[in-house]
Amino acid sequence: MKARTDTKEKIMELGTDLVESIGYPSLSYQQISSQLGIKNAAVHYHFPSKESLGLEILNTAIGSFEKMISNISSLGLWEQLDTFFKSYRKHLESNNKICLIGASASDYQELPESMQAAASEYLVLVKGWFVELLREGREEGVFHFKGEPKHKAAVIVSALAGGLQHARLVGNLHYDEIVEQLVEDLKP
Amino acid sequence: MKARTDTKEKIMELGTDLVESIGYPSLSYQQISSQLGIKNAAVHYHFPSKESLGLEILNTAIGSFEKMISNISSLGLWEQLDTFFKSYRKHLESNNKICLIGASASDYQELPESMQAAASEYLVLVKGWFVELLREGREEGVFHFKGEPKHKAAVIVSALAGGLQHARLVGNLHYDEIVEQLVEDLKP
């Protein structure tokens, strides 16, 4: 059961990068194989279908997110929020990538059903985490906002995802402006 | 100089719908021609290249937006805002489409340069309109918010674009929640 190479992991990494930069429909096995110096069929060996690769990319990301929120759960609420903002901003720094949820959402109609379901699950998870963070934060007097935590969470998660995308068109500063405003709006 | 058929307009309409639902890279001339009951080459007659079609779709949308803001410029500021929210929401009602700017942003790396430039121009235009609306609204005591109008505009435009996309994953209510929260946040 021991892996003798790390080709599969390299495919996953590159595949994730490609989905975040050009989108799942534009991703091709040729691109992956040529960049890794292997053959087309080698990719099919590890991921028989493109759907299987796309699905594993999404599920791995869900796992990473769950691990991250668990790791930062003992931090202060402002720090948790900041960690998320910064983890999203990292996408911009390497090749103007966007987040997986946003990429999946904009390509939604072209995704196989299994990936649509995984993407939905991912967003429900992230939005749910924001709802709890905001609810708890307001209860403790850390965050200040009007309306339901669910609605505020919707604004934040969509503004960040949209912000990464829009940053491609008008510059990375756009994302920073969004973060600054969101933070400002949560202060007393 | 008289057009004897309206095929070109039909291609534009369907093309716009397709870009907003499946994205520019996934749009194909075969799809357009089969849905309009014409041949592949007929589409090439009106739009020699896919780029020419994509570019005209963007430029037409820019023209429509300019016309719209001009038409509603005499309305109250809240009404102008509401008009925009509702025009965006219409996308959801027909086949869970997303806005052209968001679609262009998420497919940005796959677009020809001319379309990248047009998409940027479009977003600059829309964001600029929001900046002015917010600046004027605060000056007149109609809108209330902290921070710079430019930053608030960034949040609103990206939350709306991201909201349309996320609505595909978690339901149309998500978009309505965003609008409700944005409105709430602009009240005194």
Add this chain to the structure above:
DNA sequence: TTGTTTACTTACTTATAAGTAAGTACCTTT
């Protein structure tokens, strides 16, 4: 009424995509 332009169709080319079947070399286990 003849010639020209408009709006196509027919038939094709070239490129690229996902996916597969069969073969091979190395590694591990027995």
Add this chain to the structure above:
DNA sequence: AAAGGTACTTACTTATAAGTAAGTAAACAA
């Protein structure tokens, strides 16, 4: 050392994509 599995490569198939050249029928202008 023999047998089996792992991780590939080679060579292929089928489908679909954008784009083009040449032909055609109807509308229009002279």
